[in-house]
Amino acid sequence: MDEFKKFLKSIVPISDKEFADTILYFTELNLEKRDYFLKQDIVCRHIAFIVKGTLRAYYINDKAEETTACFCTENNLTTSYKSFILQQPSTLFLQAIEDTQLLVIDYENLQNLYSKSTVWQTIGRAFAEREYIVMEQYASVLNNETAREKYLRLLKEQPNVLQKANVEDIASYLGVTRRTLSRIRKEISK
């Protein structure tokens, strides 16, 4: 809970009072390994703060290939933001790759908060802008980094993910086949 407060404050200045008012709108949710927080074609009705655990966000494209978009780790938010904003069916799957504990708010409650005050409008915009920046960063990585560089970044920034996720998932995150991941690992171990 403390971590969540810290996280919110990092997005936008918020008083303890405002945080206390906010937290009332959130509920706890526990997922077991392999449980889904969201599936493709379902409208995403929630945004969640990850208290503990890891989720994998992935697409399945029209050639039935799986692409891992990201691994969502502790003390971050997870949602299919696009599906949530538009209240349209999600293209993303969000699956726990280990037992996971979440703090969840649903669409109606967030809209309520937005309509309550200018402060909440500001938080909403700051949040959208923040999500934009995360996504731009992601696109920049996709554009500029090789699979090898992405692997090294993962090793540096989310080393636990390399333990928790399987080879298939990591390879699809890097945008290469398992065979190439195997070659990358061999190269790096030298």
Next chain:
Amino acid sequence: MDEFKKFLKSIVPISDKEFADTILYFTELNLEKRDYFLKQDIVCRHIAFIVKGTLRAYYINDKAEETTACFCTENNLTTSYKSFILQQPSTLFLQAIEDTQLLVIDYENLQNLYSKSTVWQTIGRAFAEREYIVMEQYASVLNNETAREKYLRLLKEQPNVLQKANVEDIASYLGVTRRTLSRIRKEISK
């Protein structure tokens, strides 16, 4: 001007009166071919609506390689949104690839509009959310489409760009070398 009104209305419901109030904050700017609207390391202080013309948004990464992020075409906005939001130096270049006419608003004026009313807060959030979705779409394309598919999409959605941009720029947009673009074109022409 009419096109700009149509564009704004497509983002968020806005009355003619509100539009009239808004447009006062915008100024006209003309660029010649090869002029820069923004350069790397400069803080982006403007958002612009493209009345006429085309801009190329590109990065130069630490290996001195150029990557074209997108081609910004008529009746769309252009900015380095990240740099604009954070008021930090831009990683993007925005260069006109033909003579271009813009409607520009600067950071202070937009903040003024935001602080004026809840309506403007809502517009600000809606705009950030919209930018997010565009960026997510872009990331999804990067993840799921081959260079050949991206070329076909460009051909379908922005065919003029293929006339206006040179081979180098298009190849860097597709994420391949000129040689591969040449092969793609040959393949498609059959």
Next chain:
DNA sequence: GGCTCGAAAGGACAAATGTCCTCAATGCTT
């Protein structure tokens, strides 16, 4: 212990892409 199963590593060859280069076409300058 021996067995089976699933996951990861890696061998062999094919396909795709990059590098380096040449050539042809076009437009600009003098």
Next chain:
DNA sequence: AAGCATTGAGGACATTTGTCCTTTCGAGCC
């Protein structure tokens, strides 16, 4: 018009990555 620079197409070969397959290792089970 001739000369020059810029741009795009594509040949030849090297490198990278993918496909398909076999092998190895370890966990769980009888």
